Structure formats: C-alpha cells, structure tokens
Amino acid sequence: xxxxxxxxxxxxxxxxxxxxxxxxxxxxxxxxxxxxxxxxxxxxxxxxxxxxxxxxxxxxxxxxxxxxxxxxxxxxxxxxxxxxxxxxxxxxxxxxxxxxxxxxxxxxxxxxxxxxxxxxxxxxxxxxxxxxxxxxxxxxxxxxxxxxxxxxxxxxxxxxxxxxxxxxxxxxxxxxxxxxxxxxxxxxxxxxxxxxxxxxxxxxxxxxxxxxxxxxxxxxxxxxxxxxxxxxxxxxxxxxxxxxxxxxxxxxxxxxxxxxxxxxxxxxxxxxxxxxxxxxxxxxxxxxxxxxxxxxxxxxxxxxxxxxxxxxxxxxxxxxxxxxxxxxxxxxxxxxxxxxxxxxxxxxxxxxxxxxxxxxxxxxxxxxxxxxxxxxxxxxxxxxxxxxxxxxxxxxxxxxxxxxxxxxxxxxxxxxxxxxxxxxxxxxxxxxxxxxxxxxxxxxxxxxxxxxxxxxxxxxxxxxxxxxxxxxxxxxxxxxxxxxxxxxxxxxxxxxx
Numbered sequence: 001x002x003x004x005x006x007x008x009x010x011x012x013x014x015x016x017x018x019x020x021x022x023x024x025x026x027x028x029x030x031x032x033x034x035x036x037x038x039x040x041x042x043x044x045x046x047x048x049x050x051x052x053x054x055x056x057x058x059x060x061x062x063x064x065x066x067x068x069x070x071x072x073x074x075x076x077x078x079x080x081x082x083x084x085x086x087x088x089x090x091x092x093x094x095x096x097x098x099x100x101x102x103x104x105x106x107x108x109x110x111x112x113x114x115x116x117x118x119x120x121x122x123x124x125x126x127x128x129x130x131x132x133x134x135x136x137x138x139x140x141x142x143x144x145x146x147x148x149x150x151x152x153x154x155x156x157x158x159x160x161x162x163x164x165x166x167x168x169x170x171x172x173x174x175x176x177x178x179x180x181x182x183x184x185x186x187x188x189x190x191x192x193x194x195x196x197x198x199x200x201x202x203x204x205x206x207x208x209x210x211x212x213x214x215x216x217x218x219x220x221x222x223x224x225x226x227x228x229x230x231x232x233x234x235x236x237x238x239x240x241x242x243x244x245x246x247x248x249x250x251x252x253x254x255x256x257x258x259x260x261x262x263x264x265x266x267x268x269x270x271x272x273x274x275x276x277x278x279x280x281x282x283x284x285x286x287x288x289x290x291x292x293x294x295x296x297x298x299x300x301x302x303x304x305x306x307x308x309x310x311x312x313x314x315x316x317x318x319x320x321x322x323x324x325x326x327x328x329x330x331x332x333x334x335x336x337x338x339x340x341x342x343x344x345x346x347x348x349x350x351x352x353x354x355x356x357x358x359x360x361x362x363x364x365x366x367x368x369x370x371x372x373x374x375x376x377x378x379x380x381x382x383x384x385x386x387x388x389x390x391x392x393x394x395x396x397x398x399x400x401x402x403x404x405x406x407x408x409x410x411x412x413x414x415x416x417x418x419x420x421x422x423x424x425x426x427x428x429x430x431x432x433x434x435x436x437x438x439x440x441x442x443x444x445x446x447x448x449x450x451x452x453x454x455x456x457x458x459x460x461x462x463x464x465x466x467x468x469x470x471x472x473x474x475x476x477x478x479x480x481x482x483x484x485x486x487x488x489x490x491x492x493x494x495x496x497x
Contacts, residue, residue, distance in 0.1 A: 028129070029210055029241045030092040030115060035124030037085040037110050037265075047078035084110040085121070086265045094209075097232075097242040099256035099273055101249075101280050107265040108245045112136060112214050115243070130209025130241070133159060135199055148183040148190070148198055155202045169205045176227070177201040197224060204231050211235055214245045229255065249277050253392045274391015278335040278453035311407075316415060321370050322346050324355050331454050338450035341377060342409070342435055346370040347455040349420075349431065359422040361463040361473075367418040369433055371409075371450075379406040380449065382416055383434040386424070393432065394471050395420075406438070423473040424460045431456040 042048040058071045085107045092098055100108050113119040114126055116134045141155045152173055156166045174183060177197045182190060190198075204211065211232070232255055236242055246252050252259065252273060259276025261269035261283070269279040325346045332344070348355055350366040359365055367384060383398035397418060399407055433455045437447040 027093050028091045029094050030129075030243075031125075031127040032091070032111075032115070033089050033125045033127075035085055035088045035111075035114060035121045035126060036083055037107075037114060037119065038081045038083050038122045040079050041082050042079045051075045051078055083265050085114070088124070088262075088265075088267045090260060090267065090270055092241060092243070094241055095236070095239045096258055097236050097244065097256045099252035099259045099276070100243060100245045100262065101247075101252060101259060101276065102262035105264075106262040108262055109136070109214055110265075111262065112212050112243065112245065116212055128210065131160060131206070132210045132212065133203040133206055133208035134212040134214075135196075135203055136212065136214045142187055142195070142199070144188040145186055147186055148177075148179065151187055151198065152202055155199070156206065159203070159206050159208075161206055173198075173201045173205045176205070176231070178224075193224070200228055200231075204235060207235070207238070208240060210241045210243070212243045215247070249280075250392075253277065253390060257390065272391070274387070274389070274453075275334065277391055281453075282335045282337045282451075311409075311414070314415070321348075321368070321415060324348055328455065331457065332452045335453050336451065338435070338448050340449075341375045342371055342373040342380070342449050344369060344433060344435065344450045344452060344455070345372050345413075347431060347433055347452070349456055349458050357458050358461060359458060360461050361422060361424065361426070361468070363422040365420045365422050367416075367420050367431065367456075369416040369418075371414045371416060371435065373409045373411050373414065376411055377407075377409045377437065377449070379437055380409050381406055381434070381436045381438065383436070384418060385432040385434075386420075387430050387432055388471070389428050389430065394424075398434075421475065422460055423468075423475060425468050425471050425473075426460050426462040428457065428459050430454050431458070 042051075054071050054075055058068045062068070088107075088111065100111065102108050110119065112134070113136060114121050115128060116132055116136065117128075118136070141158055142151045143154060146154060149170075152170065153163070153166055156169075157163075161169075177183075177194075177200075179190070179194050179197055182194060187195065213232075229251065232242060232244070236255075242255070244252065244255055256273045259269070259271065259273040259280075260267060261276050261280050263283060268283065269276045271279075322345070328346050328348075332347075346368075347370075348368040349359075350356060350368055351359065351363060356365070369382070369384075381398055381400065382404075383396070385393040385397075386395040387393045397420070399405060432451075432453050434451050435449040436451070437449060439446055
C-alpha cells in the first residue's frame with residue numbers, strides 16, 4: 001500500500017506491487033480496477049495451526065521437491081477462500097454523490113474499507129485523490145478514555161488539521177454536535193447516538209474532498225438525521241465527492257444522483273440512482289425481507305379484504321388501447337419483474353381520449369393500463385406511482401383506495417382507467433405500475449405479478465399564473481371568515497361557540 005506525501009493532493013492505494021501513473025487530465029477522484037478481496041476460511045482452528053507449522057517446515061525446501069508439493073496440497077484442503085469482493089471496477093468523478101446499495105453481506109462495507117485504506121485488496125488497483133473523511137465504524141478514531149473535547153483534537157489531527165485550524169473550527173463542531181456538557185466527559189459515558197453526533201461533526205468540519213458514510217446515520221435521532229442530510233447537501237454543493245451506504249432507499253434517492261449495486265461481492269449495476277434501486281428491488285423481489293420491506297409501496301393489506309367482482313363490460317377499439325405500445329415496450333424492458341400470471345400490455349396517459357405526453361398544471365389525466373390475465377387471480381392489487389426522473393415516488397394510488405379494493409380477475413383482457421389530477425410542478429415525470437398479490441400469511445411476502453418501474457414518461461408545463469413551491473400541490477378547500485366578537489352580537493353576524 002502506497003501513500004503519497006502530506007503536501008500532495010493525491011492518496012493512492014495500490015494492491016498490486018507495480019506503481020500506476022495518474023493522469024491529472026482525468027476528472028476522477030476514485031478509480032477502482034478489477035478489485036477483489038478474499039478471506040481465508042479455515043476448516044477449524046487446528047487446521048490453521050497445522051498449516052502454519054507445515055509452512056515453517058517446508059519453506060526451506062526447494063520449490064519442485066515432491067515433499068513440498070504434497071504439503072501444499074494438504075494445506076489447500078484445510079481452507080476455502082471466501083470472496084467479499086470479486087472483480088469490481090468503476091470510476092467516480094469529482095463532485096458526484098454515489099449511493100452504494102445491496103443486501104447484508106454483499107460487500108458494501110468491505111468496498112468502502114478498501115477505498116479508504118483500512119483494508120488491502122487481494123488483487124486489483126484502487127486510486128483515490130484528495131482528502132478523505134470516513135464514517136465507517138462507530139467511534140473509530142476516538143479514544144473512549146478521552147473526553148469529547150480531547151477526542152475532537154485527536155480525530156481532527158488524524159484527519160490532517162493543525163491545532164490552529166482545530167481551534168478555529170471548534171465552536172462550529174460543538175454547535176453541530178449539540179452534546180452540551182458531555183463534551184467534557186469521557187467518551188465511554190456517551191450513548192451511541194452522541195458518539196455519532198461528535199464523529200459526524202468532526203468529519204464534515206474538515207471540508208473533505210471525499211466523504212464516505214457507511215450506515216452511520218442510523219443510530220441518531222430523526223431530527224439530527226435531517227441536519228446530517230442537510231450538511232451532506234451543503235458539502236455536495238461545494239463539490240465534495242460523497243459515497244453513501246444506506247438501507248434507506250428514500251435517503252439514497254434524496255441524496256444521490258448515481259447508484260452502485262453490489263450482490264455477492266460483484267458489481268451488478270452502476271447507473272442513475274432510480275434505475276439502480278429498481279434493479280435492487282427486482283434482484284431481491286422473491287426474497288422475504290427485501291420484498292416485505294417494499295410492501296409499503298403496495299400497501300399493507302391482508303388477504304381478508306373484500307374483493308370486488310363487479311367489473312363493467314365495455315367494448316374498446318384495439319387500435320386505440322394499443323396506441324403507443326412500441327414506446328411502452330421499449331420503456332418497460334428496464335428491470336421489469338413478475339410471476340407471469342398476468343401481463344401488462346400497454347400503459348397510456350390520456351387527455352380526453354387522446355394520448356398525451358405534455359400536460360398543463362391542473363389537467364385531469366387518465367392513466368390507462370391494459371392487462372392480459374393469463375391465470376385467474378383471486379385477490380389482485382392494482383397500483384401506480386408517479387415518480388421524478390431521479391426515481392423518487394411522489395404520488396401513490398392503488399385499488400384499495402377505490403370502491404374495488406382487492407380485485408378478482410378471471411382470464412382475459414382488462415382496461416384499468418385511473419383519473420389522475422396533474423397538480424405537479426413543471427418538469428419530467430415517470431409512471432410506475434404494479435400488479436401484485438398480498439401474502440397468504442406472515443411467513444410469506446408479496447407476490448409481484450407484473451411490476452414495471454418506468455412504464456410511461458410525461459412532462460408538465462410551467463404553471464402560467466405563478467409557480468407552485470413544491471413537487472405536488474394539495475387539493476384543498478379554503479374558507480375565510482371575518483371574526484366578530486360574540487359579545488357584541490352584531491346584526492347579521494354568525495356566533496361560533
């Protein structure tokens with residue numbers, strides 16, 4: 001592992017023996033090339049001891065000697081290599097905010113430790129440019145027997161600040177951490193949340209070139225998490241490169257514009273954060289905890305809800321209901337999942353009776369979903385989400401919010417028409433559509449019959465009579481009343497008790 005001098009702006013960690021030359025014309029701050037990290041899993045403790053002794057005995061023997069080859073083969077049968085990372089490659093440019101997602105054990109934390117240099121990769125090359133601040137393990141860089149104030153000096157000095165710089169930033173660190181008089185108590189008296197507050201305040205006060213956060217925000221209270229997210233936003237706006245690991249898809253969507261998905265130590269997706277999170281969802285759609293954790297997007301209904309069977313019979317022109325199908329097929333190829341019991345044939349958004357891709361604020365649109373049911377469905381849930389181009393779902397609707405509830409659908413073709421008011425800020429939006437079935441009991445998860453993360457793209461034009469101040473405008477009813485003192489009992493006034 002090679003570290004450049006203190007005055008250099010580069011820190012280069014190399015797992016290979018030979019040095020690499022960094023081209024400063026590139027705008028990347030992190031470059032990972034074919035990185036693998038293997039751990040040796042021994043059969044038992046005695047096998048590890050036996051291998052060490054065998055190595056001592058045989059290391060003086062010539063390479064080609066049969067006794068040495070025999071000993072090496074015996075040692076190889078005593079262990080197996082577990083790869084926490086395998087052949088991972090990517091580049092991150094200056095100022096990017098990248099969310100790293102994956103199930104537990106997928107290699108996220110191992111990757112971050114390799115990036116910051118606390119672990120050395122088994123093979124591959126990692127190049128990191130700039131000053132790095134990392135929140136990997138709670139309390140790392142702190143001494144539990146030092147008071148909080150002393151730990152600030154210790155941790156900031158490790159990160160490269162001089163005593164004068166630490167003194168200059170001390171008050172802002174204390175103000176952000178908000179741990180009060182505990183700053184003069186030893187760290188072993190702190191709660192885990194207080195340790196995280198202090199660590200985050202110090203790490204972000206140095207204004208790093210690269211900030212690495214590994215699930216650290218999860219131990220703090222909700223109010224401090226909001227402050228941390230705002231601080232991360234400020235750092236991002238200043239050009240700090242951020243690597244953020246979290247199991248909260250909402251936080252990842254909010255902070256990051258790019259995502260990296262790991263599975264079993266391999267990089268399986270590197271794309272727009274919305275696309276990566278959909279891929280993460282699709283990759284685990286059959287696995288209990290992941291599917292269950294996403295069930296709130298579809299609702300928490302049980303299988304005992306009333307199932308509506310009154311479905312209107314109506315004739316449709318096939319040309320009309322399949323209009324725009326070629327574009328839909330192109331969009332729906334991305335991360336589509338489902339059991340195949342039913343197939344969504346087309347998704348349209350209509351203004352009146354015509355297909356529409358540009359709406360004005362306040363328009364009444366119709367979301368039309370054409371479904372071909374292959375096998376009888378006992379209790380189907382029909383749902384949609386309107387999402388931003390970053391993948392953030394801002395509006396949800398499902399059949400349980402209508403007169404139908406969970407729906408019984410026999411084999412055949414169905415048209416689902418949703419009335420959707422376009423009370424949205426101007427911009428580009430996408431439609432996510434879902435056909436699913438609830439779990440039969442608590443040991444099962446939702447069954448996804450057909451889920452299309454990006455089924456239709458549309459735009460909303462700027463509001464002509466004044467912009468709205470949020471993504472969605474609420475439909476409200478306002479009443480304004482002039483107040484009259486009830487004791488005066490003026491003629492014609494209304495008295496409210």
